[in-house]
Amino acid sequence: MRWFVAKIVYQIICGSGNHMPQFDEQLRLISAETKQEAAQKAREIGQQEQYAFRNQKQELVEWKFINVPELFTLDQLSDGMELYSRIEEPSDANAYVAWLQMKSAQLQESRFIEINN
Structure with a gap:
């Protein structure tokens, strides 16, 4: 078997x-x-993993499968290897960096909580 x-x-x-289009890209x-x-x-x-549910406003929320646009072969698994890369071109670089820093801080905070519990 290969990965x-x-x-x-x-x-x-x-x-x-009637909202800003949203797509969930899963690796x-x-x-x-x-x-x-x-x-x-x-x-x-x-x-199989498409699903739908009703939100608090009783609106139907759907995760509708679109397709598999990319597939990469992993010849070997090794610590620190790159699995995926994407170039992001945000309209506001400062807002994007601030968002990344906030997400990183949340990740570090959750890790700290796990260690101390």
Whole structure:
């Protein structure tokens, strides 16, 4: 068996969909013999894990499977290896950096809580 990283993309639709478009891009580890088998498994996961629920306003919220646009072969697994890379081009670099710093601080805070509990 070989290892692959598949990007599975869902569109998040709330109510009638009159909102800023949202997409959930998930990176999934897939074990398969071939790239074709890995792509098929990733598509099956995407289809099986679509779901919907009602929010507090009783609006339907859906995670609608779009497709698997990217699939990468991992020839070997090693500590610190790069699994995925994407270039981000935000309209406001300072806001983007501030958001990254906030997310990092939250991650560090949750790690601190785990260690002390």
